Amino acid sequence: MSAPRRRIALAMTGASGVQYGLRLLECLIEADVHVYLMLSQPARVVIGMETDLSLPGRPAELARTLSALYGAAPGQLEVFGEQQWTAPVASGSGAPEAMAICPCTTGTLSAVAVGASRSLIERAADVMLKERRKLIVVLRETPLSEIHLENMLRLTRMGAVMMPANPGFYHRPQRLEDLVDFMVARVLDHLAVPQTLLPPWGDEPGQGD
Structure with a gap:
């Protein structure tokens, strides 16, 4: 019997840099990870601005479109709406082992830092923190204000990993x-x-x- 797929949640919010999130999705699918995907409405707008993709609005249709684009196996990619509170990621009993918010806006950073849980993305991140599971935040903003830095520090102290979108150049x-x-x-x-x-x-x- 083969081992079950690892389950990882990926959220994309309305920051610039959707290429990071889309490439991460592609790599997770290639690695045979079961992906729970969440896109905020601003993320959909930015995807339309920064890429040539035209994505459908309904989660099921979006899952089919992205599965075909990245070669996902049947059922490997699940897409949830912003208010889909019955999704596994909304509860600690069904939570994945890890979550990445890539890219992450400073608004989402703030909401997660204070536990607002107004959307499924925010709730899923809150679940990661309360269940002591890995939460990676790929923040895309510059310059950073004191508010942003304080929120990053607050989440770091809670166990989240702050990973601002700062690519290196040593690999030329x-x-x-x-x-x-x-x-x-x-x-x-x-x-x-x-x-x-x-x-x-x-x-x-x-x-x-």
């Missing part, structure tokens, strides 16, 4: 996709999902010669 990126992959690789590392997008430091060809 040649394309925009290389910068996206840098961040996605770091998120995958923290999710303990095997990845080949970026070698560990010290394993780059020619390093140490």
Whole structure:
């Protein structure tokens, strides 16, 4: 009997940088992870602005569209609406092992930091914190105000991992996709999902010669 798929939640909010979230989704599906996906309405707007994708509005149709786009197995990708409170991610008894908010707006950061739980994304993040499971926040904002920094510190103290979208350049990126992959690789590392997008430091060809 094969082992069950790992279950990881991915939320995308209305910050710039939807390429990070979409690439992360692609990599999670390739890694045979069962993905619970949540998109805020602002995230859908930004996806239309920053990509050529035209996504349907209904969760079931969106799941079919993205499953076909990224080659997901039947049932591997589940999409939930913002107010779908019966979703597994809304309860500790059905929670996945980890969650990434990628990209994350400062508004979502604030709501999660104070436990607002006004949407399924916010509630799912709250569940991760209360269940002591991994929550990764890929914040996309600059400059950062004192409010943002305080909210980041508050969530860090609760156990969340703050991972601002700050790609590195030591791997000498040649394309925009290389910068996206840098961040996605770091998120995958923290999710303990095997990845080949970026070698560990010290394993780059020619390093140490």
